[in-house]
Amino acid sequence: MSSVSKLSLIKREGQVYSFLLEGVDDAFANAIRRVLLAHVPTLAVDDAIFHKNTTSFYREYIAHRLSLVPLRTEMSPQELVKNYYEPTAQALLQFKASEEGLKEGKKVVYASELKFEADGSVATPHPKIPILELSSGQSVEIELTAKMGTGKQHAKWQPVSACTSFRYPIIEISGDCGDDCSKCAEACPTGALGFKDGSLVVVDPLSCTLCGACVEACPGMISVRGDENRHVISFELNGQMDAKTLMVTALEILNKELLNISSQLEALAHEKKSDES
Ligand code: SF4
Numbered sequence: 001m002s003s004v005s006k007l008s009l010i011k012r013e014g015q016v017y018s019f020l021l022e023g024v025d026d027a028f029a030n031a032i033r034r035v036l037l038a039h040v041p042t043l044a045v046d047d048a049i050f051h052k053n054t055t056s057f058y059r060e061y062i063a064h065r066l067s068l069v070p071l072r073t074e075m076s077p078q079e080l081v082k083n084y085y086e087p088t089a090q091a092l093l094q095f096k097a098s099e100e101g102l103k104e105g106k107k108v109v110y111a112s113e114l115k116f117e118a119d120g121s122v123a124t125p126h127p128k129i130p131i132l133e134l135s136s137g138q139s140v141e142i143e144l145t146a147k148m149g150t151g152k153q154h155a156k157w158q159p160v161s162a163c164t165s166f167r168y169p170i171i172e173i174s175g176d177c178g179d180d181c182s183k184c185a186e187a188c189p190t191g192a193l194g195f196k197d198g199s200l201v202v203v204d205p206l207s208c209t210l211c212g213a214c215v216e217a218c219p220g221m222i223s224v225r226g227d228e229n230r231h232v233i234s235f236e237l238n239g240q241m242d243a244k245t246l247m248v249t250a251l252e253i254l255n256k257e258l259l260n261i262s263s264q265l266e267a268l269a270h271e272k273k274s275d276e277s
Pocket residue numbers: 173176177178181182183184185200217218221222
């Protein structure tokens with residue numbers, strides 16, 4: 001395997017990012033995917049003290065819903081790496097709601113009521129997440145502590161809601177297709193193939209799933225394979241941090257872990273040499 005030669009952002013749709021990793025094999029790309037998903041630390045509610053709860057929802061239910069609300073993590077990659085090894089960062093929050101503003105006897109309370117105690121700002125980038133519904137005379141008041149953790153411990157700490165890694169699709173068309181033929185494009189379930197000025201073209205290589213339906217539709221004229229040295233890593237951010245901070249932190253953690261294993265192997269080799277001499 002050659003070393004990682006290039007990492008580039010090749011697509012962004014809303015909060016869904018796709019990076020192209022060149023010069024890595026399947027195992028290395030998958031290792032990065034797993035670190036992105038399960039090892040980059042984030043903040044999430046982990047303790048709740050209920051001062052009041054006259055709603056019709058159990059305390060456990062409310063605490064669980066609040067713990068799944070993504071919280072902003074204004075930390076640098078260096079601070080995040082530090083918190084991966086020693087999760088010390090914490091934040092105090094409040095969640096308060098009363099019957100004020102009830103409409104037709106009901107009121108939905110959103111994550112926008114989850115506020116940092118220090119400055120009273122809304123703690124989540126997703127303030128429209130519904131938490132509970134209040135009826136007349138009901139209210140809730142909770143003091144919460146958010147702690148650092150990783151997706152490996154619980155999904156509430158995952159910085160991404162999905163993370164995939166696949167070989168970059170190489171689609172090759174050999175020969176002259178002639179006019180009025182579109183069998184392969186019609187067979188393609190993802191719209192990766194299309195026509196430009198009457199000629200068959202690959203319109204969206206990233207949407208190709210390597211299913212082979214186009215090859216079946218026209219054996220011999222079209223071939224599809226995944227590039228073993230180029231991988232696409234795609235993820236959807238949950239909102240705790242930006243994509244660059246996430247990727248840099250993941251690579252830094254993976255690098256540290258590999259260096260750690262490498263130094264342990266060196267120590268073992270040294271020990272073996274000493275035993276033999
Ligand atoms: S690759 Fe085959 S099916 Fe596709 S346009 Fe060309 S001839 Fe038709």
